[in-house]
Amino acid sequence: MPKTTGWRSSLRRSLWAVADYRNLWLSQTTSLFGTGITLLALPLVALLALDATPFEIGLLWAVEYLPILLVGLPAGVWVERLPMRAVMITADLIRAVALLAVPVALATDVLSMPLLYVVTFVIGLGTLFYDVAQLSILPTLVAQDRLVDANGKLELSRSVSQIGSPAVGGLMVQLLTAPLAVLADAVTYLSSAYYVLRVRKPAPVDRPAERNSLREDIREGMRFVFGHPLMRPLLLCATLAELASAIILALQVVFATEELSLSPAVIGVALAVGNGGGVVGALVAEPLARRFGTGVTFMVSIVLFTAGSAVLPISTGPVTFASGMFVAYLGAFIFNVLQVSLCQAVTPPNLLGRMNSVFRFATWGVIPLGAAGGGLLVGVIGLPGVFWLAAGLNALSFLPPLFSTIPKLRDVVHHDSETSLTGTVVDERHAYPEEPVAGPR
Template sequence: MKTTLWRLPSFRNLWAAQTVSLLGTQVTLLALPLTALLLLDASALEVSMLAAVEFLPVLLLGLPAGAWVERLPLRPVLILTDVLRAVALLVVPAAVWLDLLSMPVLYGAAFAVGLGTLFFDVAQLSYLPEIVEEDRLVDANGKLELSRSVAQFAGPGSGGLLVQAFSAPVAILLDALSYLVSAGFLLGVKGKGRVIEEQPSQGMGREIAEGMRFVFSHPLLRPLIVCAAIAELAFAAVLALQVVFAADELSLRADVIGIVLAVGNVGGLLGAVAAGPLAQRVGTGPAFLVSIVLFSGGAVILPMSAGPVTFGAGLFVVYVGAVTFNVLQVSLCQTVTPTRLLGRMNSVFRFVTWGTVPLGAALGGLLVAPIGLRGVFWIAAVLTVISLLPPLFSPLRGTRDETPGDETPGDEPPPDEQLQSAPTGETS
């Protein structure tokens, strides 16, 4: 009988590092736009551009990030990116106290945080298979997503209370400290000692092309990345404007906004816990479809919101589906991708999916004036429904089990060999 993952010190430290940093991040998710709104009287467009700028590094460096990370020891990358994000956030309260705060300062901090998050995310997703065995990746990713959901539940409420009781810059200061605590936990993580093999140099362009060719030629990964890109594009506008929507459209106070976001994010807890059992019961492919239907249904509820209850309910359903999807997607990608391509596969996914975020956030902000906040939310809801189509009309729909991908791009086995169906009742 295998030891529970909680008894593995490296996984436990990685989980703790992610949990504490995400708690701080969720505080800043509320505090940074409120800093712009309350201290600089920022417009809806300026606030939405904060979210866009944070994801701009993905567009600029998303593809080469994977190739660079594959050449580096992963734990130092994780620690250094935590430190970078801490320093970037410390600039904001310092600017307030020195009376130097401006939107360019907030944009600069958001860009630096986004840069650190890009490299941290690519490195962490590549590092996890070094810490846990392949057949435990769904369990491990579920626990990591659970910590994300716990943070999304507790962070906004705490952030709203901190902003109300103290100020937004103080809340941001606490997030900066959380990244330093995270870096401390990461010092206790030990991987398998991955050997960085010297391979004939193909040139950065060819290495990036190899990663893209692998993702977009794979019968399982291709529909996933298209689906995720459409959904991220749509919901980026909602995430960039959710605080503005709650404050201006629903007339909610900062502490109430935090509580509503926290209640909505309880859905993420359910999604993280339910992803594994759902896939075991109905199969991986059908579980993906269920998660997308839930996500889309929640997105439809949001523009119909008339107060905190319906707004929180919509977010709850969104996060049940989104977190379920994330757990299944990350685990499947880690399983079917050869080890040498993990970094590039992760960077391609981040580039394509996260790369749509600044576009979605900017478009959402630009559309507020002509069609209003509810109009933007309705467009987002329609796009999330459309995101169901790529998986629905692909081999992913009938997948019950995914097997490791030791093949190289361009030399994959036929789909019927990759998608070996397990008998009903067996785990996927």
């Protein structure tokens, strides 16, 4: 009897007992698995049905990030001005309709690369708005002291989907053909919209009596991020790390094939082992932050993904390659959980959308630059040299938080607390300087 009581008490304390959070988690999880399937299925549609060239396939990948560069900053303002659940549901429905166009176009013999580019662009646009809204609504669904745990569970879904969705996608393409695999992804977006619909608690939005212009709202969001004593180093750190990650992810298969002479099967196993580090990172982020403090754990996460990336260029076979990827993913996912939680904790509710859009604009905006730049540099410094460059960028990402108050943080607490970060006094008056601070252009 005492065991049952303890089990029930533990369940009540668990985030899984929070219905709104559970539905948000289910929404993101189904959406992530579907997206993983599409990342494999859409290029295969282009290759098998349209005989696309490697350049066209690369362009298909790049187009998905184009919405971030075009509307990444305004997206945060629009998300704040609209009901966030409605934004997420609309984004899911738009992505589902876009994907449904692929099998329909194939069946009616009108499928073309321009149509696939449009579909990919719409998916990227929907993903941008969904993610900004999802990150902004989360702090309204869980208690402040559960943010790290909540983000850890969401990142765990991301890591598991990175491992499982390519395998599921490959099996679906094999059994159903690529167009039907795309159709299955459309169903996952519909499922995601259903779960968002079941989130009952609306996100409170503090709308001013007089609405500012779009430009002024964007400027206010950038002033907050670039003027905040924690946001600024977090953004610089995350942007450098994302640039390095883009280089590695774009060239990891090429490196494993040309430098290590690994077979496709061995490469698949090595990358699966690497992604396993992300699973571990998402699981241990919250316990480590609670045990050693948020700041120390955050700094250690940077050391981990830097060390992992430094192992890659000296890899001699599948074991060292997989080990480097494992350590890099371990650090990256601990970093993601804590960085997102810190940003959510110190941001007022009426600025969450803009804060998240500024981070998305900067960090996702450098992905095409890293992927393309890394590819161009291979001919100049070679694959190992490019991987050393990525490791160097990761090492540089350690500096912005090092020279801030982040290493001293103990816990993540609410933005309007007397001391915004336990053990470290942060004067919120410095979060809004007199003049706007120059940001990414």
